[in-house]
Amino acid sequence: MLRTGTAARKRGPEAFDSHLPLDTILVGDCIEHMNRLPEASVDLIFADPPYNLQLEEGLTRPDQSRVDAVDDDWDKFDSFAHYDEFTKAWMSAARRILKPDGAIWVIGSYHNIFRVGATLQDLGFWMLNDVVWRKSNPMPNFRGTRFTNAHETLIWASRSQKSRPTFNYEALKLSNDDTQMRSDWLFPICTGGERLKDANDDKVHPTQKPEALLYRVIMATSKPGDVVLDPFFGTGTTGAVAKKLGRHFIGIERENTYINAALKRIAAIKPHDLTAIATMKPKRAEPRVPFGSLIEQGLIAPGAQLFDAQRRYCSIVRADGSLVCGSHAGSIHKVGALVQGFDACNGWTFWHYEHKGQLYPIDDLRAHIRAALEKLSA
Amino acid sequence: MLRTGTAARKRGPEAFDSHLPLDTILVGDCIEHMNRLPEASVDLIFADPPYNLQLEEGLTRPDQSRVDAVDDDWDKFDSFAHYDEFTKAWMSAARRILKPDGAIWVIGSYHNIFRVGATLQDLGFWMLNDVVWRKSNPMPNFRGTRFTNAHETLIWASRSQKSRPTFNYEALKLSNDDTQMRSDWLFPICTGGERLKDANDDKVHPTQKPEALLYRVIMATSKPGDVVLDPFFGTGTTGAVAKKLGRHFIGIERENTYINAALKRIAAIKPHDLTAIATMKPKRAEPRVPFGSLIEQGLIAPGAQLFDAQRRYCSIVRADGSLVCGSHAGSIHKVGALVQGFDACNGWTFWHYEHKGQLYPIDDLRAHIRAALEKLSA
């Protein structure tokens, strides 16, 4: 059992806390370690289990560079049945050590989150919210075969239906411009200075989570002095944020590479880093309104005609959001550029719709949608 | 079997379509009706299944004993098992009637979506994306005990891993200001004039979906003339949008109140005309032009030199349509890959010909030939 350099600050008042290895990383299998911990002793669990990605072959970007994928052994399972078995095992162990009012967070992608959620329900956890982490800078879909995989899903569940889990409603509302915090969160992925690198400048862990995400989770659903356990500790984002926020952590991890990086990282943390808190303020999600949504929402009908201000050009709107003008077809911007023989064109101001014989730029319609969105969110 | 007022337009060429009750609402249980439809006959399924875990008719165990309290864990499990059974039943029926390249969409909330997703995987469906419908105007959480439930989840899955489902990538991209469509979609919930009301001004259906949502689903993952089936038809949003977009629909619904509202609604819809429904042709669907035909048609002479954009490499065109560059010889793609040390290369965009000192990609010459082919076939 490795201990971090940080002394355990502040003990909880409960007697059953006395044997908890607080602010410590336990080395080894998470199920075995959890089974050794006293029952009903942990306030919050954050779990980032293996996703069970099923990658067929390597993936190359359009420039022929290789994508450095998750191909680690810890993410390999023979079948859904094996994955379910694994999930049920660690979750049962997690449930035993949770206090009656304790809660759990689990994060995953479409590969595993449905199995995770169903197992949570089967074991008697009570679902409180599913939360979507919208990535502001996801990896694109390089082959153009699917929607950009731009989010991951988190589940927040209490130990049982009768639990009264911690939820810092007022603090969240305050930090969210005085409106209720929604179930869709926008954060960038973990890059830049926050991303841990080894001596070769390679990433230490393939799936390091951003601290901003953990910050909101821990801030929202735990109290100072609480014990937060992470059974898949990795490079210790949970521990780092818990320490910053004055919570105790218990990490469990098998890989020494990750543990060493986590120890170093957490030792360097100073609790209550106020500058970091400032950066965690949620971005005001600016609604981007693409042309297609004007059609989807019925403001422009497929088949409608659009003109430039001088009526030199006339184009037809198609149901898929494309514009046709003579032999040219494409986006409002592209067709606008093509008919004028330019490289680029702002279709929003170039194209106009007709209303009672008058022409108005389609940008007015976008403004209309934006205003509606503003009003609704206010 | 009720039929809508709309005549079935345009039949698919496949023989197995001939017995499909196109543009029709089938009255009754969706499992029974799907079991009567011909197998491999439907292109797309959109399903908005009920998620009340306490089913309205009351819950009975397989031995017909009544399930009373849903308070303790065992009964919760029993209730989930019952829901899983229902899910498995309708999904199996749905899978049978899907064409090999067919796909399914299922929408749900955290109450049911995890069970839905796991069952999809268990039955052999192949997950393509999970998509988040972000509601611009969700109902607030009045008690302030949770995050505002501001989204629902959709799963898009093909019938099997081998399926090649329809995905109108280009159309989506250009309607989204020329960037890939992401997995998080923003739409308002269904209100105002779109929301169907009865004589008492009460909403006809408790969970009527917005047409904009279905518009994107159907536009993105089906083709004009396709058959779109909705086993939980409700007030017919799927049918209304399918009709607008020139797709056939088959609806299945038990409640006469919903059916009557749907019939009236769909009868009033005027489909968009065909030019408006035409979508962007993907590059993959363009006629194949072998490099050799550029030589045959005299656009490039044997012995001509081709360069990459930076003039790092120079190759010679041979009369048989092959390229030579140093010791490398082969197709434009193969030689392009070899000189760069890559596995693959698109020779059409990599190699350039020289004209008055300027370099132009040979893809321009291919476009020239394709344009001529267009004119011939028109």
Add this chain to the structure above:
DNA sequence: CACATCAATGAATCCTCTA
């Protein structure tokens, strides 16, 4: 030093047709 340009990269179930 300011600013432009280029290169690198991230939890990914990522092609299609013909022989």
Add this chain to the structure above:
DNA sequence: ATAGAGGATTCATTGATGT
């Protein structure tokens, strides 16, 4: 079925390099 060849495909951000 399987192999091989044709040829289609990327966004936001960070950090380094160049002007």
